Amino acid sequence: MADNLAENGRKSARTPKHWALKDRLLAMVAAAGPGGPLPGERALAEGFGVSRTTVRKALTELMAEGRLTRVHGSGTYVGSGKVTQRLQLSSYTEDMRSHGLNPTSSLLEAAIEAAEPELAALLAVPAGADVLRLRRLRSADGEPMAIETSRLPLTRFPGLEARVGDTSLYRVLWEHYGVELGHAEETIETTLATPADAALLGNEVGAVMLRLSRHSFDTDNRPVEWVRSVYRGDRYKFVATLVSPREVE
Amino acid sequence: MADNLAENGRKSARTPKHWALKDRLLAMVAAAGPGGPLPGERALAEGFGVSRTTVRKALTELMAEGRLTRVHGSGTYVGSGKVTQRLQLSSYTEDMRSHGLNPTSSLLEAAIEAAEPELAALLAVPAGADVLRLRRLRSADGEPMAIETSRLPLTRFPGLEARVGDTSLYRVLWEHYGVELGHAEETIETTLATPADAALLGNEVGAVMLRLSRHSFDTDNRPVEWVRSVYRGDRYKFVATLVSPREVE
C-alpha cells in the first residue's frame, strides 16, 4: 500500500490551489502593466476552472502584497507597489516632500480627555490629568496614507489645544514651549483594518495594516507625546537606520 | 421613499458580520484564559447562528492579531500575545537572552551562488561574483521564530564558507577578517507566508508575516551582508530607538 504517491508525505509544503493560482494571476498582472485592468472575478473563475471563492482568496492575497487594487463596483487593477517611509523624528511634511510627494494632513478630531492610568504613565502625568487627543488623516498626493492619533499632556503644554492649526505641531512645541525632541521609541507590528480604518483609508475591513506606536521624548528625556498610527500594509514599508553601540558584546 | 433607514448612507463604516463576531469571540477568549481551549468551529457556528465559513473568517482575523492559535486536528486555543524584538546591530543570541529566552539557530542551507546584478550592487562586488548564502531557522525557547537568509561577499571573506559553525557569524567576521559592523539600513514590511515559510514556522499558508531586510555596513562603510528575514506577524513586533538629527529643520 505504498507504491505510488511519490510526492506525498514528508511534512513537505503542501500548496493550496489558491496559492498556485497566484502564479498564473501574476502572469496576467505582468501582461496588463501598472494600473491595467484584470478580467472580472467570474470570468477568472471560469477561465481557470475554479470557484469564484478560490479566485477571490488568491486575489485577496495578491492585494495584501500590494500587487493588486480592487475597486468595488468597478474592477480589479494592477497595483503600484509600496512606498518607503523613513522612521525618523523629523516632521512628516518634510519627509514626504523629500520623496517628491505632496503631503496633506486633515484634523479629524481634537479633544481633551482624562488620562487612563496606562497613558498617564507613558506621559508622566497623574492619572486623570488632562490630555489632548489629536486624530489626523495623513495623505500623500491626495491619497489617504495613515491615520494618526497623538496624545500630549496639557499639564505641560497649557493652551496647546488652541494652537493646533495648520502649522507643524513640532514647530508649535518649539516656539511656544521651548520643547525640542530628543529621541523616540518606535514600535512596529501588524494589525487588521477596523471598519473605521477601512472607511478612512479606502480599504477593506480586515486588510493587513502596519501599526506604529511612537513614544517621543524631549532633549531632557521627558515624555512629549504618545502616537499611534496605522498604515496600509499593501502600500507602505518602513526603513530605519541602525547604528552600532560602541561595545561589540 | 426616504422616511426610515435612519442609520444608513453617509459612507459610514459598514460592519460585516464576521467582524462583529470577533467581539463575542473575544469574550470567550477572556473567559478561557491564556492557552485555554475554545469550542470547535462547528459548535461556534451553531451557537452564534452563523455559517462555519463566517466563524472561520472571524477566527482567522483573531489569529492574525495573535489572540488565537489553531492546531489542526486538535482545536483552537487562546494565544499568548506578541514578543517584542529590538532592531539593533547586536547579535541575535545576545538580544534574545536579554529577554530571558533561550535562543537556538539551525543552519538550513549554506551554499555559494553567483551574485545577481541587484545583489552584486548591494554587496559592492562585480555581478556574478561568489556570494555565500546562509539560510537559518531561528527559534526562541524551542519555538520557530524566523527564517533568515543572509548573503555575504566571498571575495571579501575568502574561506568564510568553511568557518560557518556554531559561533556567532559576527564574531567570525571580527576575529578572522577584522571586520566590525558600523551601521545598517533595516526595512520592514508585511508579507504573507509562502508554503515553505508555513512549513518551517508551523504556520498557515497566507498568514500575515513581517519581512525585515537588513543591509549591513562595516565601520568603513563597506557593505558586509544583505539579510532578509520573515517573522510571524501574530507573534512578534519590533521596536527601534530613533535619535534626533542635530538640525530641527
Place this chain on the structure above:
DNA sequence: GGGCTTGAGTGGTTTAGACCATTGCGATTA
C-alpha cells in the same frame, strides 16, 4: 444641453455542504 433614472456589471458578504488532513484517544492485539 443638463440633470436624472435605470440597469448591467463589478466586487463584497454570507450560506450550506462536501471532502481532506491531522490529532488523539480508546479498543484491540501481540
Place this chain on the structure above:
DNA sequence: TAATCGCAATGGTCTAAACCACTCAAGCCC
C-alpha cells in the same frame, strides 16, 4: 505491558449559489 489500529472530532480547502453594495454609462426626461 506495550505497541498498534481504528475511528471520531478537529481544523483546512474548495465548491456552488444567492444576494448585497457600488460604479458607470446609456438612455430618458425636462
